[in-house]
Amino acid sequence: MKRSLPPCYGPIQGFNLRNDHRRLAIYILLLTYFCYASYHASRKPLSIVKTVLHSNTNRHPETSGFSSEGWKPFDSDNWSQLLGGLEYIYLFVYACSMILSGFLAERVDLRYFLSIGMFLSGISTFAFGLASYFEIHYYSYFVFIQVFSGLVQASGWPAVVTLVGNWWGKSRRGLIMGLWNSHTSLGNIIGSIVAGYYVETNWGASFYLPGFIMMFGALVVFLTVIEHPNMVTSNSVGSDMTLSRITELRNISESNALRERSDKDDLKPLLLTTDITRPINFIEAILLPNVFTYSLLLFFAKLVSYTFLYWLPNYLTNVEHVSAEQAAKLSVLFDVGGIIGGVLIGWFSDSQSNKQSLNEDENTLRRRAVACFVMLACAAPLLLAYRLMPNANSLMSLFILTCCGASINGPYALVTTAVSADLGTQSALQGRARALATITAIIDGMGSLGAAFGPLLTGLLVPYGWSAVFAMLITSDLLAMLMSMWIVVNSRRHYHQNHRIHYRVESTTNLI
Template sequence: MSSFGDNIPIGVKLLQKLTDSCPRLHFNREWYYRSSVLVLTYFAYMSYHLSRKPLSVVKAVLYQNCSQLTPSTDVPPSEINTWCDWAPFDDSDADALLGTLDSAFLFAYAIAMFASGFIAERINLRYFLSIGMLLSGIFCYLFGIAKTYNIHNFGYLLFMQAMAGIAQTTGWPGVVTVVGNWFGKSKRGLIFGIWNSHTSIGNILGSIIAGKYVETDWSLSFIIPGFIIGAVGFIIFLFLVVRPTDVGCIPPDRGNKRYNNPYRVLENRAANIEPPSGESSETDDTEVLIGEQDHLKYYATTQDFEIQRRLTERSYLLSKQQQEDSEQAIGFIGACRIPGVIEFSSCLFFSKLVSYTFLYWLPLYVKSSTEMGAALSADFSTLFDVGGIVGAILAGVVSDYSGMSATTCVVMLWGAAPMMFVYLHFGSVSITVNILLLIIVGILVNGPYALITTAVSAELGTHSSLEGNSKALATVTAIIDGTGSIGAAVGPLLAGCLKKYGWQSVFYMLMAADALALLFLIRLVKQELKQWKHRRQIRRD
């Protein structure tokens, strides 16, 4: 059995020694651990998305209509139509090649995600995240130096994108599992909704950074995000505490019957200790056996209760940690049998298809449908992610209040398709209208996607059918997000193929996908409505 301290990060150990040596620096350590988990995982996944965004911005300069631009005087007449492009994206098949790069990343991500969840349940998640972030930074950097060293080989670019996709699968199962370890079900939707803004913030920062260099030296659009994710990964290695029991804190599942917290029983009973008959209340050696479980015996004395309480709490935490270490990680089939996993995974397939098509193609659509340049188009496209932040929080709050996650998703999906139609046909009326519609579309498209990948995944990963097994969260999360990621890979690829028929074809494809996402949740919505009616009937009675 592992003991406290074995899994404590180096940075946390140093902070503990510092506070122990200086009483003035003492603070509520459990509050610090919980806060640091939220902050560190937030910045970790923000940097993951920050390093994914550059390609969608750089597309605008990899392939341009050179004949409409003014070439420099040293451009040969034979290259007048291709002088401003970056080979191999200087031909009529450029859109298909760019779509293939997107799909290389996303298909590799989707396929590797299932294996990633399997691995994440079996190793220390701090190492898992740190190594994954370092590798993500390296492959992002290697893609960028294609500009520096004039590497025009499409196979090289394709390989870097695929490897980056595999490395990035470490992110989502890792961060969701760590947050799920530290936070219980109370207001989970709100917490995850606010926390999930890291996706949109990462996209926004990635667009801004890439946009700053896209028209001058697009290699820096990749190199700088690669450095950022690598640096954040090192911070994760130094300070991330994976589980409460690693640092002697009570897990959020303490109310679970299987993990009944015996030292709470000790506290409650100690307040009612009566001295033995015939003895006064000043008796110093009075001991009362108050054990609740066969394998532990707890004693409280009238003078040494606090010492006994601490020993009991430590015994509980060690026992809890031993249970966690001995639990068997759930398999793929077992995870798929959890009620709701198949439905939400299928819904996320189409929901994420829509979201990622916007992620990878929106800057180019804005550039082609307006008079904005590549840099300004990248900045403007971030409004979709601003809407995504609002949508994630709104979906989380509504889900917490109603207890109806599937219904919340369906309502937002129902409104998303009409708004995409409105944005397609009326977004060009004025800049103000474009901004408003883009934010609304971001709210409706990203709300269900965010809710399913966070609060719903955490809920299903701790489902009552698992009987308290804590080693299912990463697997369930990986199955749901992996299925969604297949859709995310298909979407940009379809967009690249349909774009030659006009942007209308791309938007109609997205509307159809949105409708299919809605249909997969109908059965769960019916169940939730029945439960809601049943609860109302009980209240009336």
């Protein structure tokens, strides 16, 4: 599909007087940051309002605006299964749609793709809140909204990661994307604050503002997003040709030159006839080095993260006996920790030994895995300590909750951003450019399956006590840690094998 410049390209050029690539890159980084923060802000309200949807004898009718019997059909004894089912439906559809989303993102104009996805996501968020206004009590209505939300919200991640990957290179990718990925936690914080403000009086209003923000963001994306630097007209060439046209002509020239040299080496035609502009398919992507292993790592890491995302306010309300509004405020600390953890793990994975290796891509991915291993190893004892805390409002409990957010969301943030970008631009692709969205979709799709499984399993385990839930979370964290350990060990073994081969070749060459 032919890409087009946005309607507001003229004003953008007026602001960007020197046609500075860096200014446009910073703008894309900030815009995608806002976009995905709004995605997460729209997902958070359900975890807050579930504390008032089900029957709760601790709630005071005179302050909540309705009785403590809850909101039908969630006022029954199986409320945890019903609410857990809604979360599972959304996340399962989201995970399955992620693969399709990555496929489409490689083949369509990202400006249209992202803006339409955001607009429909805003409508679905707004529609969930309308159940309060129109007194809707049909479980099928909520199921339909969750299915629709899962379909349209899957548009976000492959699109924003591809846009950032198009405009930003590999230099200090871990730190830059660690800072950028704080949009998930910021969105959760905004969603928690908005939902917490309305949850005790009118739970439906918790969804209205996030929905409007999404629709406004869709308009901004449609009017201003430039998909790739090659689409921007360059003033430095002294003509009206765009960089994309220049690149096309250069590729034709290089292709002709390569064709003339192909008779000299029987192996060269096999490499040179590969269409580097052809989007990579699912099988090719999943078989790339470390893609499947990192996908499994994210499956278990995201399981833990999303269980906290959806069930932490409920845990604080029912176990620690705090109000729904206070639970929303306390849960923000988990996301604050996520911001800190994402930045720290990105910086740590960038700051490791940068000595030249035989395989720079493999060395980078090994450093990322080491950083994940360290944080995941810290997460397990922190989860146990938080469960054993007697008072959720104590300073120590709040500190441990923040540390839990850092150690859990840090690896999750690194894998979904810097690692996905590393895997989508590794040398094994042999220059294939259009692979980032597909690989990102595979990794985040697998992670989203874990995100779907965690809240569902939590809903089934809650009747048996929260200790069973935390045991499940700790087990999942340890499995994620084992995946990171496998990547480290496997990469190190490959490094030593390649080093021995390289040494033998050098020795033979010196003898000759």
